Amino acid sequence: MSKISINELNYNDADFKARLGGFLSMDEVADTDLLSRVDQILADVKKRGDDAVIEYTNRFDRLNVSSISELALKPADFEVSFNKLNDEEKHTLVESAKRIRDYHEKQSFESFEYQDALGNTLGQKVTPIERVGLYAPAGLAPLASSVLMNAIPAKVAGVKDLIMMSPSPDGKVNDFLLGAAHVAQVDELYCIGGAQAIAAFAYGTQSIKKVDKITGPGNAYVATAKQKVFGAVGIDMVAGPSEILVICDGKTDPDWIAMDMFSQAEHDADAQSILVTQDAMFAKAVIASMEKLIDEMPRHEIIKQSLKDRGLVIVVDNDEQAIEVGNIVAAEHVEISVEDTQKFVDGIHHAGAMFVGRYSAEALGDYAAGPNHVLPTSGTTRFSSPLSVYDFQKRTSIINCSQNGAKEVAKLAESFGYSEGLQAHAKSAAYRK
Amino acid sequence: MSKISINELNYNDADFKARLGGFLSMDEVADTDLLSRVDQILADVKKRGDDAVIEYTNRFDRLNVSSISELALKPADFEVSFNKLNDEEKHTLVESAKRIRDYHEKQSFESFEYQDALGNTLGQKVTPIERVGLYAPAGLAPLASSVLMNAIPAKVAGVKDLIMMSPSPDGKVNDFLLGAAHVAQVDELYCIGGAQAIAAFAYGTQSIKKVDKITGPGNAYVATAKQKVFGAVGIDMVAGPSEILVICDGKTDPDWIAMDMFSQAEHDADAQSILVTQDAMFAKAVIASMEKLIDEMPRHEIIKQSLKDRGLVIVVDNDEQAIEVGNIVAAEHVEISVEDTQKFVDGIHHAGAMFVGRYSAEALGDYAAGPNHVLPTSGTTRFSSPLSVYDFQKRTSIINCSQNGAKEVAKLAESFGYSEGLQAHAKSAAYRK
Known part of the structure; x- marks a missing residue:
């Protein structure tokens, strides 16, 4: 009996585009219960400040602190954690941070100034955002990579105060996560999580100064709170489920492609993995590889659910159809696993990141290639862009008219x-x- | 009896910062009635498409059309309108457009590509957003300047399809507005307004193709609808009331400063005009000028209400205090009407646009200096920026790893x-x- 169930489409199906559209859209169900709990936490922190933050933190993280200062960690603390790591962990953080920094140093708004023919000076002045809040989820698998991906562009932009919040359930902190804060030069960390962390960032409290912008991923409470405080502060983006579109000419090892599809599907059941190929036999081979490899995946239940609900294998007749599908999906991640890559790089206009050639697995870009892993999802690549240094800068127009x-x-x-x-x-x- | 009532503060007042904060914040009252009407229009257009758009347009704009094609105008129609304008009007549009284009041509994200030491190629690919919707309010005073300010950066960015919507109440169109569409190279215009226009942009109908991003100002229906469709499409920003902060050393003609304050206050009663000066006598002189000039202002009622509710004259002791106030207010428009301007340009970090020197009235930048007049408000200059070419582009990360x-x-x-x-x-x- 087959273990893998994945949806199969052919470009020539009569209702192909309608069916594809159906798989791409997700019904959003507003959780009114969660919305009102978040509202209440935000209002409470806004009103009572430190006291409210301490109460929620003690309750949700099973702590017993009586002041915010007990929740604060400083760069010296991050260094202690970093020093506890083994050599491979240290190398992973330092070397990845270096690669991420190299990439982001290529990004910056440019200040400019020019004189028009009448003698007026016009320009734009670029400055960093002053104070940024970075949220990092904790729990079983703290996302150290997310600390690097958010903090490094902020520091490259020149952000002076980079404040991190991350919960410490039962008082436990994770040395790899704190090691990432060390490497990424975070200025301060509060062990506060959830909507109460976002509220403290957005409104400030007696002990915590409000920030100008909040970035970083989080659970439904965090995401909802970020949406609600937007306006009072800036936010990065509200991420939907993660997606990958793999275009393959059938000449990559099917095990590789199967694992690339898994690496997207393992995020959560709503994640979406799509394979587009002209080679119907190869499509079958990838599915066979999935059957073979699924059992060794610790997160096999999530992977199977995701592939069943949202996974797609699409057979097309030619490159043009593959490119068209790529532009319809407008995916967060596009893997171009073919011989002649340029045609696809040029033809696909909507993608968060493109992984070009058989050796460019998406997982490489998630962590260490250099570009940011915070990417637009759910077709929003049509109008938005990866997190970047630009997101931590702002521009002021300059108009200086002479008398004449x-x-x-x-x-x-x-x-x-x-x-x-x-x-x-x-x-x-x-x-x- | 004095006609002008404006709030006066002194930096040395014991509760100065708290009082200033009070004047800067605005209580937002959610109009649940309006919210539900907008929801209903959005849902209706999403479901019934053309039919719903036609019904709402006939009802709200007192028309009697039976198809969308009757509401569509093409570039040839814009040209007809442009040709009806007098020479001064033509010159105003063409010359302002040229200045705006010159400025925006200095802005663009840069594509880049580099090889790391390991032989991997990394980069970012910049592409224009494909299809953009531009809303332009009509009514008594159609904002032709807004068409130029939104359309020109889009076209400089390379947007292929720039679709405009603007209502034609009682079937009337405005030649100056259409002339601006001609000069700014708008591709198509539908005479549709309100939430139904935003719905047609965001979801598309049988006759109107959905856009990727919507920009442009509008009334409460339009603004609310834009907020609600965000996610399905991109939007520019949700603007609050307009603001100006004038810093003056007391050596500019007080009539000029009074009129600059009026030019902000005349937008609406919620608009905010703030004067900061070290010269208490000059503050009085500006108020005296306001008394003298108010009667000749056709919009004097709005101006008086705005100055009374939200206007401020702040006396400070020195430049440092003026700069500090500037950074607290973080205003949309900052006029630096002083002898030694550089200190203020360098010291104020949060401003949408700076008007530097006595000749740089804000009104010049609103229309024709070159920089964009769509600017962040309500203190959001701390984390956001003027509308720009960047807002009509998007970036895709490129990761191309070699085998080694x-x-x-x-x-x-x-x-x-x-x-x-x-x-x-x-x-x-x-x-x-």
Whole structure:
């Protein structure tokens, strides 16, 4: 009996695009219970500050602290944790951080300034966001990679105060996670989790200064709280389930592709793995590899559920159809496991990250290749982009008119002001003529 | 009896920062009635498409059309409108568009690609957003400047399909607005307004293809609808009331500063005008100018209400205090009307746009200086930026590992995968060693 059940489509099916669309969309069910609990925590922390944060933290993380200072860790503490790691762990953090830093140092908004023909100076001034909050989930598998991916671009951007929050259930902290905070130069950490952490970031308390922007992943409480405080502070993005689209010409080892599909599916049952190939025999071979490999996966239950609910194997006739499917899916991760990669890199316009060639497994980019692993999901690659240094900077326009140069610009502004019925605008401009 | 009532603060007041904070914050009252009407329109257009759009448009704009095609205008129609304008109007649009284009052509994300020491190629590929929807309010004073400010950066970014929606109440269109669409190279316009326009943009209908991102201002229905469809499509930003902070050394003509304050206050009663000066006599002189000038303002009622509710005159002791206030307010518009401007340009870190020197009235930047007039408000300049070419582009990360280069990266990824409890990640990476 087959262990793997995955949905199979053919581009030539009469209802192909409608069926594909069905698999891509997810019904969102608002959990009103959770929404109101989050609302209550946010309002409580906003009102009572430290006291509320301490109460929630003691309750949810089974602690018994009486002040925020007992929850605060400093860079010296991160270093202690880092020093406890073994050599391989240290190398993994240091070397990955270096690669991530190298990549992100290529990104930055550019300040500029120029003079127009009238003698006015115009420009844009780029500054870092001053204070950023980074949330990191804890639990069984603390995401140290997420600390690197969020903290390094912030520090490259020049963020002065990078404050991390991560819960310490039963008082336990994870040395690998704190080691990542050390390597990524986090400035301070509070062992606070959940919606109460987001509230403290957004509103501040007596002991915790509010931040300007919050980034980092979290559970449903954290994600909901982030959405609700948006406006009071900036947030990175609200991530949907993770996705991969693998395009393969049939000449990659089917075990490799099967494992790449697994590596997406193992995140959670809502994650989506899609294989697109012209080679129907290869599609069968990948499914056979999945059958063979599934039992050795500790997270096999999640993988099977994800493949059954949302997994797809799509057979197409040619490269053009594969590219079209790629642009319809507009996936977070696109693996281009073919001989002639350039055609696909050029043809697919909507993707968070592209993994080009048979050796570029998505898992490499998740951790250590250099580019960011925080990527747009659910088709939002059509209009949004990977987390970056730009997300930790802001721009201010500069308008510096000379006495002479103001004249012509003022004339234009005056004309607009009257046409739009804003006479004070027109008059304010006219004074400068 | 004085006609102008404006709030006066002194930096040395015991409760200065608390009082300032009080004036800066606005209580948001959710209009649940409006929310549910918007929900209903969105759901209806999503379900019934063209039919729903036609019904709402006929009802709200007092029309009698039976198909979407009757509401569609093409570039040839924009040109007809442009040709009806007088020479001054034509010059205003063409010359302002040129200045705006010159500025925005300095902005663009840069694609890059580099090889690491291991022979892997890493990079970022920048592409324009494909299809953008631009909303433009109509009514008594159609905002032609808003068409230029939204459409030009989109076209500079390379957006292929720039679709505009703007209502035509009683079948009336405005030639200046359509002339702006001509100059800004808008590709198509539907005479549809309100939440039904936003729904058609976000979900598409039988006749209207859905867009990837929606920008442009609108009334409460439009703003609420934009917030609700965010996620299905991108949106620009949700603007709060407009603000100006004027820092003046007392040596600018007080009439000029009074009119600059008016030009902000005339937008609506919630708009905020703040003057910061070390010269208490000058503060009085500006208020005297306001008294003198208010009667000639057609929008004097709105101006007086705005100054009374939210206007501020703040007297400080020195430049440092002025800069500190500037950074607390983090205003959308900052006018630096002083002799030694550089100190303020360098010291103020949070501002949407800075108008530097006595000749740089904010009204000049609103229309024709070149930089964008769509700016962050309500203190969000701490983490966000003016509308720009970047907002119409997106980035895709590129990871192309060579057979040899993949080995070291795979080793790091494998180590991370195991540490995070994601064995398929580890194994997928390990295959590439």
